[in-house]
Amino acid sequence: MILNINKQCGFFHLPNDNIVKTIGVAALLCLVCSVIVSGAATLLKPTQVANALLDKKNNILAVSGIDLTGKSVADAFSQIETKVIDMATGEFTDAVDPVTFDQRKASKDSDYRVELSGDQDVAQIGGRSKYASVYLVKEGDAVSKIILPIKGYGLWSTLYGFIALEGDANTVSGITFYEHKETPGLGGEIENKKWQASWDGKKIVDASGQPVIQLIKGTVSPETPRAEYKIDGLAGATLTSNGVTNLVQFWMGEDGFGPYLEKVRAKQSQASAMADKNTLEQG
Numbered sequence: 137m138i139l140n141i142n143k144q145c146g147f148f149h150l151p152n153d154n155i156v157k158t159i160g161v162a163a164l165l166c167l168v169c170s171v172i173v174s175g176a177a178t179l180l181k182p183t184q185v186a187n188a189l190l191d192k193k194n195n196i197l198a199v200s201g202i203d204l205t206g207k208s209v210a211d212a213f214s215q216i217e218t219k220v221i222d223m224a225t226g227e228f229t230d231a232v233d234p235v236t237f238d239q240r241k242a243s244k245d246s247d248y249r250v251e252l253s254g255d256q257d258v259a260q261i262g263g264r265s266k267y268a269s270v271y272l273v274k275e276g277d278a279v280s281k282i283i284l285p286i287k288g289y290g291l292w293s294t295l296y297g298f299i300a301l302e303g304d305a306n307t308v309s310g311i312t313f314y315e316h317k318e319t320p321g322l323g324g325e326i327e328n329k330k331w332q333a334s335w336d337g338k339k340i341v342d343a344s345g346q347p348v349i350q351l352i353k354g355t356v357s358p359e360t361p362r363a364e365y366k367i368d369g370l371a372g373a374t375l376t377s378n379g380v381t382n383l384v385q386f387w388m389g390e391d392g393f394g395p396y397l398e399k400v401r402a403k404q405s406q407a408s409a410m411a412d413k414n415t416l417e418q419g
């Protein structure tokens with residue numbers, strides 16, 4: 137076709153310093169490049185989506201406590217049940233498909249987004265989705281781990297992660313941050329595996345039921361009062377540390393997963409009260 141155009145208009149026979157030829161060649165080059173780039177973007181889109189999903193699964197598995205030796209991501213992830221809860225009631229919902237539900241997208245979609253007031257928005261996220269994903273690791277019928285997505289503002293950026301709780305819905309069994317733009321070596325230490333491991337066994341809520349877990353300035357020692365609710369602050373990164381405290385308290389609190397977690401805890405104490413009663417009656 138180009139040759140035909142060329143034969144008809146003699147475009148390519150024009151001298152190289154001709155302004156029409158210069159602009160024409162540049163325009164043609166732009167057209168060819170944009171076709172290649174948009175074609176590549178369209179072709180690669182399914183791979184990008186699949187990789188993003190794989191990455192998400194890897195991050196969930198990282199805090200799941202599941203033994204990954206010799207298992208593919210798909211195999212290991214099949215041990216996790218994905219559910220969606222209505223944040224206001226804390227109940228499971230089938231209003232959306234748990235497998236395809238994208239909480240990050242939903243939090244920006246006016247059909248799902250719930251705006252947070254200044255007082256509520258301690259994590260500085262502006263709003264959140266009315267539905268949220270929860271990932272359950274089960275041992276038989278019992279839930280052994282509850283994995284929850286968390287996010288909130290640090291110093292420079294929104295930090296995205298997952299927190300895993302034991303079946304009691306109060307003891308931390310893992311935390312990971314997989315996306316942020318904090319400074320490497322300062323706020324970026326939220327990725328430090330040793331620091332992340334220091335969360336294991338810490339408690340979220342105290343006897344009042346309020347989330348009190350917090351990062352302190354310095355390190356936690358056995359002598360630190362209420363050490364079970366305290367995490368080492370990140371050296372030279374108090375602002376990111378405060379962001380982590382705020383986001384964890386938000387997501388564990390009444391405007392986050394609080395209603396759901398309270399229901400799990402209530403069920404647990406009911407079950408253990410029943411077990412105690414049965415033991416007493418049998419004894």
Ligand SMILES: Cc1cc2nc3c(=O)[nH]c(=O)nc-3n(C[C@H](O)[C@H](O)[C@H](O)COP(=O)(O)O)c2cc1C
Pocket residue numbers: 291292318319320322323324370371372373374375376377
């Ligand atoms: C280039 C640069 C990058 C910084 N990045 C971070 C960061 O990612 N997170 C953070 O909390 N503080 C960061 N800070 C330090 C903060 O400005 C602030 O001094 C610090 O949070 C105070 O923590 P400290 O009381 O533990 O020293 C950075 C400072 C500079 C100069």
